[in-house]
Amino acid sequence: MWPDIIRLGLVRIFYPCLMIFGTIGNILCLKILLRKRFRRQSTCQYLCIIAVIDILFIYMRSARYLYRQIFRLDLRNTSLWICRSFIFFSSTLSHLASWILVVVSFDRYFIMKNFFSYRRAGWRVIKSTCILIIIVCIVNTHYFYILGSNITLRIPISHKHINNSNETYHVTKRFVCIASAEFQKFFGLYLPIFDLLSVAIIPFFLMIFTNIGIIRTTKHTSMLLKSRKQRRNNRLTIMLLAVILAFML
Template sequence: MFGNVIEPKDLVNNITNIEIPIDTEPKFVSFEDYFDPRFPRWISIALFFIGLIGNTICLIIFSQKNMRKYSTFVYLAFLSIVDLFVLTLGLGDIILISYLHYVIRNQSLIICRLLSFLIYASTHLSSFILASVSIDRAIATNFINFSKIYCKPKVAYRIIFINIFLATLINFHSFIFLGYEEQVLVENFTSVDYLEFNLTHESKSSCICGSQNGTIYDKFLDPYFKLIDLLSYAIIPFFIMAISSYMIIRVILLSNKRLNRNKKQHQSLLNKKQTQSKSTNKAKHLTYTLITLNCLFFCLVSPLVLVLILLNGKETDGSNKIVINIVYLLAYSNHSFNFVLYGFSSPPFRESLFRLLRINQIPKSTNVANLNNKL
C-alpha cells in the first residue's frame, strides 16, 4: 500500500536526472502518443517482413532484361523499390516506437528532417507510380497510335523522373523547416550522505520533430499540408486510377462484344479471332493486374483518408488511438501485398517466379517476351 521501502544505503552515490522543459506550455504531440498499447504489435513486424521479401522478389523479376523492354514492367520495378523505402523508413519507424519506445526522429534536427522528408516523399511517390502505370495502360488500350510513342521504356523513365521531382517539390519544406530545438532544464540530485543532497541545474537542448506552436510553418502544416498530403497520397491518384481502369475495361468489353458478334455472323473469322485473342488476353491480364492493384489501393488507403477527415486533429484522444493504429497499418499493407496480387492475377509473373525458384523447368528457348504474350 505504501510502495517499496527505500533503505538509506540505496541513496548513497545515487544520481537522478530530471528533465523539465523551461517553457512548460504543451506544443507538440509526440509520435508515441498515437500508439495504443492494446493493438497487437506483431502485425507491424509481419507486414514489414512480408513486404520486404515480396517487393524484393518483384524487383528481381521485373528487372530482368527482357522485362525492361516494356514500359509497364519498368513502372512496376520502380514501384517495388519505392515500396521498400516506404516499409523500411515508415513502418520501421513505427516498429522502433512501438517496441523500443525509441523515437528516432527526435534524436537530431538532421535525422528529423531527412527521415520525415523521405517517408512522406516515398509514400507520395508510390501513389504517383500507381497512377502513372494506370495511365500507361489506358493509353495503350485506347490510343493505339499514340501508344507507339508514349508506352516506351524511355518515356516511362522520364515519367518516373517527373514523379520524383513532384514528390520532392511537395515535401521539400520538411527538409528545411520541420523540427526545432527546445531548451530543457535538467535537475541533478547527487547524494552526499544519508541526509544531505546536492542539487544542480543544467540547461540542454532537446530536438522536437514537429512544428513550433503558433509559427507560420505550424499554420501551414495544419490545415494546408494535411490537405496536400491527402490529395497527393490518396485522392488524386485514386481518381486517376479509377478513370484509367474504366477506359481499359470499356475497351476490353467492347472488343469482346465485337468478336462475339463476328463469330456468330461469320464463322470463317474463327481463326482470325484465335489470332487476335492472344492480344486480347494480354490486355485482359494486364487489366486484371492493374484493377486488382487499384482496388487494393482504394480498400486499404481510403479508410485512412476518411478517419483523418472525420477526426480532424483528435487522433490521440481516447479510443481514437486504436482506430488510427488500424487505418495506418492498413495503408502500409498496400505497400506489402503487391507481390501476392501479382501472383494471383499475372500468369507471366507466376512463371517467372517459378523459374526464379526453380520449381518448374522452362526451356531455355522460352524468353520473357513470349511469356508477356500471355498477359
Template structure:
C-alpha cells in the first residue's frame, strides 16, 4: 500500500531536495526553476508503463465497479449480507482507483498534482488513500468470514449474516480504520516559503507544499518503521491469513463434513444442488485468496527490501507493482461477478437479455441456497 501513496510522496521528497539545491543558485528565474522541477527524471515509476495503464485500468475499473454496484443493490440481491458487502466493495474500489490513478493521470498528462495544491488536500487525499485501500482488503476478509459462518455456525448465522449486520460491520470498519490512520490528518505534509532572486535582485516568494511524512524526525521514524509494519499487516498479511483460514473451513465443511442432518431435512436433489452451489463459492474464495496474494505480494517485498526514500532506484519494479496493486481494485468485479450465477442472471435481467420468466425462475432457485454460497 505504501507504494500507492509514495507515487506522490517520494517524488515530492526528491523535488524538495532539488528545490533546496536550486535555490542556492543566485539569480535563477522562478519560471526556469519550476520547469526544472517538473522535468526532473526522478519519479519512482516509469511513465511509459504507467501512463497507458492508468487510463485503461481506470476505464475498466470504473465500468466494472459501477456495474457491480448496480447489480449488487438490486432488490433480489441486497437482502443478502454477502452481496451487501460486495456492493460496498465496489464503491470503495472505485474511490481507490480515482484517488490513485486519477491523480496519476493528472500528474503525468497535465502536470497537476492534487496533493501539492494546499496542505489540506495533501492530508485529506493521503488519508483517504490509506483508509480506502485498507477498507477494500478488510471487506474481502469479512466476506470470507461471512461465508464461513454461514455454512458452519447456524446460530451465529442468523445474527451475523444479515443485511443490517453487514451495514453495522461496514460502518464499524470505517471508523476503526479511520482512527488508525488519523495521524495522517495531523502530521502529514508541511508548508515552505521559498525565496527566489532574479537578475535585477528582485525577490519573489513561492509557497510550496511538501506532501511527505518527513515533517519531523519523530514522525518520519514512526511512519517508516512502526506504521510501515502496521500498514503491511493490516493491508495484506492479516486479511490474507484470515481469508485462507475461512476458505479452509468452508472447504472442509463442504467436502468432508456434510452432515447427515442436512440430508434428512432436504431432498437429495436439493442437497445435491446446494452442495454444488456451495462448492462454487469455496472454489471462488480459494481463487480470490490466490489472486489477492499474487497481486499484492510485490508490495510486501518492496516494503521489506527497498531502502528508505530510495524508491526512485527501482522504477521498473515499482511500475509493475503499481500495475498489479491497482489491478486488484479494478478487477475484483470479474473474480466475484463471473463466479456468481446470481450476478450473471441479474446482469442479464438489467441488460434485457434472455427470457425474463426464466430469469425470475433462476433467481428463485439460487435464492434457496444463499446460506451456503453466493
C-alpha cells in the first residue's frame, strides 16, 4: 500500500515539475543559442532543433500520465486516431533527438576537417533536418497499421431472488491501444529490438566514432593555432561533446 502511495505522489510531483523546469531549461538554451554570435553556427542551429524536440517530447510524455491521474484512463485508449498518432509522434521525436545528435556530430567533424564551409550553414541544417524528418516519419509509419484492437469483455451481472441467485454476463467491446492479433509477435519481440538499435545503440557508436575524430582534430588544431576564433570554436566543440556525453549517459 505505502509503495503505491509513494509512487503515486512522485508521479503527481515529477511530471508537472518536468514540464515546468524542462520548458524553462530548454527555452533558456534557445535564448542563448539564438544570440547573434551563436546562431550562425550550424552546431548551435542543430542544438536549437534538439531543444524544441525535447520540449515537445516532454509535453507528450507528461500529458499521458497527467491525463491518467485526472481521468483514470490511458489517453491512448480513447480512440484509434489518438492511439496511433500519439505513439507515432512519441517514437518519431525520440528517433529525431538521437539522430540529430548524430548529424550534428558528423557536421562538426566535417567542419573541423574543412569539408564543410561556414557560409551555407543555414541551408545545410534545413536540408539535412528535413531529410531526416522525412526518413524517420517513413520508418515509423508502421504504427498506423499495427496498432489498435477491440477486446471483448464479459461483465458479470447478478440477479438475486428470494431463494435463488443466477449470474449472467453483459458482453461489451472496448478499444485498447495494443497491436492487433496478427502483429502482436512483431510488436512485442522485433519492434523493441529495432527501437533499441535505432534510438540508442547505433547512434551511440556513431557518436563515439565522431567524438574520437573531433577530440583528435581539436588537439591537433589547438597546437597549431592559438587565435581567438580557434578558442571560440574549441568552446563550441566542448559544449557539443558535453551534450553528446549527457545523451550517452
